[in-house]
Every structure is written in C-alpha cells, then in structure tokens.
Amino acid sequence: MRDVIVLGAGVVGMTSAYALARKGFAVTVIDAASAPAEGGASFGNGAQLSYSYTDAMASPSMVVNLPKYLLGCDPALRIALTPSPRFMSWGLRFLANATRSSFERNTIEVLKLAMESRTGFAELSERIEFDYRSTGKLNVYSSHESLRNAEALSVLKNHYGAGQVILTRDQAIARDPALAHYGHPFVGALWSPFDAAGDSSLFCRNLRSLLENDYGVRFMLQTKVERLGTRAGIIAAVGTAVGELSCTRAVIALGAWTAPIARTVGISLPIWPVQGYSLTIPATALAPVASITDTARKMVFCRIGDRLRIAGLADIGPSSGEFKQERFRTLLDTAKGIFPKAGDYDGEVNAWTGLRPMTPNSQPIVGSSKVGGLFLNCGHGSLGWTLSMATASRLAEVVSASA
Ligand SMILES: Cc1cc2nc3c(=O)[nH]c(=O)nc-3n(C[C@H](O)[C@H](O)[C@H](O)COP(=O)(O)OP(=O)(O)OC[C@H]3O[C@@H](n4cnc5c(N)ncnc54)[C@H](O)[C@@H]3O)c2cc1C
Numbered sequence: 001m002r003d004v005i006v007l008g009a010g011v012v013g014m015t016s017a018y019a020l021a022r023k024g025f026a027v028t029v030i031d032a033a034s035a036p037a038e039g040g041a042s043f044g045n046g047a048q049l050s051y052s053y054t055d056a057m058a059s060p061s062m063v064v065n066l067p068k069y070l071l072g073c074d075p076a077l078r079i080a081l082t083p084s085p086r087f088m089s090w091g092l093r094f095l096a097n098a099t100r101s102s103f104e105r106n107t108i109e110v111l112k113l114a115m116e117s118r119t120g121f122a123e124l125s126e127r128i129e130f131d132y133r134s135t136g137k138l139n140v141y142s143s144h145e146s147l148r149n150a151e152a153l154s155v156l157k158n159h160y161g162a163g164q165v166i167l168t169r170d171q172a173i174a175r176d177p178a179l180a181h182y183g184h185p186f187v188g189a190l191w192s193p194f195d196a197a198g199d200s201s202l203f204c205r206n207l208r209s210l211l212e213n214d215y216g217v218r219f220m221l222q223t224k225v226e227r228l229g230t231r232a233g234i235i236a237a238v239g240t241a242v243g244e245l246s247c248t249r250a251v252i253a254l255g256a257w258t259a260p261i262a263r264t265v266g267i268s269l270p271i272w273p274v275q276g277y278s279l280t281i282p283a284t285a286l287a288p289v290a291s292i293t294d295t296a297r298k299m300v301f302c303r304i305g306d307r308l309r310i311a312g313l314a315d316i317g318p319s320s321g322e323f324k325q326e327r328f329r330t331l332l333d334t335a336k337g338i339f340p341k342a343g344d345y346d347g348e349v350n351a352w353t354g355l356r357p358m359t360p361n362s363q364p365i366v367g368s369s370k371v372g373g374l375f376l377n378c379g380h381g382s383l384g385w386t387l388s389m390a391t392a393s394r395l396a397e398v399v400s401a402s403a
C-alpha cells in the first residue's frame with residue numbers, strides 16, 4: 001500500500017497532502033492543533049502570494065544594519081543574541097549567506113519556486129475558495145538609493161519572468177490611489193504585476209474538505225507528535241502523545257517545530273524561528289487594492305475580502321512564540337503611521353503572532369533525508385504561503401520516485 005503520514009497541517013503540510021493524494025498515495029495528516037492552519041504560521045500571515053518579490057532575508061544591507069538590529073534601534077527587526085550553540089551555528093550560516101552573490105543566488109532560487117507555485121495556486125483557486133485575488137504588489141521606497149537597488153535586482157529577476165517595473169511616485173499613485181493617503185514621503189515604487197494574495201487559513205480549511213471528500217485523506221488532529229522511530233535506518237513509527245503509529249513513509253512539515261522532531265532520529269536541520277505579528281481590521285474605502293509593502297518599515301498591507309491584513313516585524317533570538325504586547329503595539333502604531341485611513345483601527349482589531357521557520361539561505365528544505373522513507377518539506381521562512389504549492393509538488397515527485 002502506498003501510504004504516507006504527513007506531520008503538520010499548516011499550509012506546507014496541507015499542500016503536501018494534496019500533491020501526494022493526487023499521486024495516488026493514501027495520506028494521513030497529523031497535527032497538534034484542532035484544525036488545519038490553527039497551530040502555526042499559516043493562520044495570520046501577511047496573505048501575500050509574493051511570486052516576484054522573493055528577496056532573501058540574509059543580504060548585504062542586513063549586515064550594514066546589524067548593529068542597529070542588535071541594539072534594538074530598528075522597530076521592525078530585532079536580534080537578541082543567545083548563547084545556544086544551535087543559534088550560533090544558524091547565525092554564522094545566515095551571515096555567510098549575506099554576501100551580494102549569495103543574496104542574489106538565494107533570491108533567484110526562491111523566485112523560481114514562487115513562479116512554479118503561481119500556476120498551482122491559479123489551478124487550485126478553481127477548486128476551492130480562499131479569497132484569492134491577483135491584484136499585483138507595490139513595494140514603496142522612501143529613498144532614491146533604495147529604489148535604485150530595487151531596480152538593479154529587478155533587472156536580474158526579470159530574466160526569470162518576474163515582470164517587475166519601477167514606477168515614479170505619481171505613477172505609483174495612479175496605479176493605486178490609496179497611496180495618495182500614504183503617511184510618509186516616498187520617492188517611487190516597484191510594481192510586481194503577477195503578485196497575488198489570499199487567506200492561507202481559509203485555504204487550509206477548504207483544502208481539508210477537498211482532501212477528505214475527493215481523496216479520502218484522513219486527519220488526526222489534536223495529536224501531538226513527540227518523536228519518530230526507525231528500524232535499520234528506515235522510518236518505522238511516529239510516536240504521539242496518544243500512542244505510536246507504525247509507518248513506512250512520513251513527511252515532516254512542522255514549520256518552526258520541525259527541527260526538534262527531526263533531531264529525535266538524528267537529523268539536524270538549520271531552521272530557526274523568526275517571530276512576526278499581524279493585525280486584521282475592517283478595510284475602508286481608502287484601503288489599497290494592490291498589496292503594498294513599505295520597504296523601509298518592513299510592513300505589508302493586503303486586502304483579504306473586506307478585511308485589511310497588516311503584517312510585519314522580525315524578531316530573531318530565543319523566541320518561544322509568546323505574544324508580546326509591546327511588539328504588537330509597535331506594529332499597530334507603525335501601521336497607523338503608514339496608512340492612517342485604510343482601516344478601522346478603533347474597531348475590533350484581531351491581533352496575532354507567528355513563527356517563520358527560517359533557514360540561513362531563505363530556501364526551503366525539500367526532499368529525502370538520511371532516514372529511509374522520511375521526507376522533509378520545511379524551512380519556508382518568510383514565504384511559506386507563496387512557495388507551498390511548488391514545494392509540495394517537488395516533494396511529491398521525490399516521494400513517488402522512491403515508492
Ligand atoms: C508575521 C508573518 C507574516 C508572514 N507573511 C507571509 C506572506 O505574506 N506570504 C508568505 O508567503 N508567507 C508569509 N509568512 C510565512 C508563512 O506564514 C510560513 O512560511 C508558513 O505558514 C509555514 O507553513 P508551515 O506549514 O511550514 O508551518 P506552520 O503553518 O507553522 O504549521 C506547522 C504545523 O505544525 C503543527 N505542529 C507543531 N508542532 C507539532 C507537534 N509536535 N505535533 C503535531 N503538530 C505540530 C502546528 O500545530 C502547525 O499546524 C509570514 C509569517 C509570519 C510569521
């Protein structure tokens with residue numbers, strides 16, 4: 001029997017289950033939470049299907065600004081050093097990826113994956129509802145130097161089909177009139193016409209129904225995975241809080257919780273959690289139609305149906321994922337400063353925090369592992385929602401080839 005257990009029902013586990021079920025595997029999905037997307041980063045992320053804006057996190061500019069991040073002087077990005085050897089090892093690999101050539105290579109590799117995902121999402125949007133909208137994205141720049149840098153990178157990306165265009169301030173406002181109400185000066189924007197948006201939580205919920213009804217996928221929710229077991233170097237069991245399940249094939253897609261579970265069978269993975277926040281409020285008539293990224297303040301604004309999702313902040317350090325009121329306040333105040341009239345900030349504000357499962361090179365880890373029958377689909381960092389359809393399809397190819 002071609003059966004496979006998928007660990008994790010975030011967007012990466014759910015798309016993995018979809019791709020594997022379409023290949024004819026009998027799939028069981030296990031998650032500690034009570035519903036898909038509830039327990040991790042797929043619940044309240046920035047909603048961006050960022051097919052062209054795929055810039056790696058480790059970059060030369062990050063190194064220049066490192067003292068600012070370490071001293072807590074940048075509200076959007078903070079680094080708290082921790083003496084953990086795993087953090088140090090991850091941090092050194094992250095820095096090694098911050099050279100110009102590594103940054104460009106990593107950005108292009110992620111771009112290729114994102115472009116693959118685009119086709120997958122367009123097809124799946126015909127089968128399930130998830131507020132999918134292909135309205136493009138504007139990255140707004142506050143200085144001529146940052147705009148020039150964006151232009152240089154867009155020339156490289158456009159060789160791979162990104163289709164990005166630099167706009168003057170007036171052209172950007174013509175593209176999305178909401179920018180006339182922008183709270184800060186800006187000099188121009190980068191237009192990514194193919195970028196889209198959608199609600200990854202709704203996506204996971206509706207994908208669950210499709211998987212159960214059309215493919216007979218089984219869900220074991222509220223089931224916490226504690227360890228994996230092997231026999232002669234081959235996966236043999238998934239140990240959960242409610243007992244052990246024997247298996248011959250499994251996929252780890254546990255987002256920021258992947259590394260500790262992989263370690264139970266001797267696999268070491270360079271994935272570190274990077275904490276971010278989001279808020280969701282009713283959108284007003286002055287909300288942008290396109291997705292907008294304020295690059296200086298590292299914040300994204302995106303319409304999901306009649307709601308406005310605002311996401312940002314990256315806290316790197318000994319993160320437990322605990323919601324910190326003071327950091328959420330930073331997100332809220334910065335958002336009000338950027339788009340004061342785009343949403344109802346005084347009504348009900350849905351606050352959320354989540355952990356990006358970040359690798360040093362911003363590329364996800366997809367494929368087989370040193371344990372026979374155990375596969376990996378993890379480390380999707382800042383763009384897991386965007387990349388999930390492509391990584392699932394690549395994973396399914398590898399699993400099929402080994403079956
Ligand atoms: C603030 C913020 C904004 C973001 N914005 C965007 C964006 O705009 N576009 C984009 O593409 N990406 C964005 N991302 C990144 C994206 O959300 C993630 O990369 C993606 O959700 C990761 O999906 P995942 O399935 O790997 O992990 P998760 O969604 O975290 O899922 C992991 C699952 O594993 C389960 N789990 C954990 N431990 C166990 C265990 N022991 N046993 C059983 N189950 C367990 C959890 O319950 C959870 O359901 C953002 C992330 C953050 C934090």
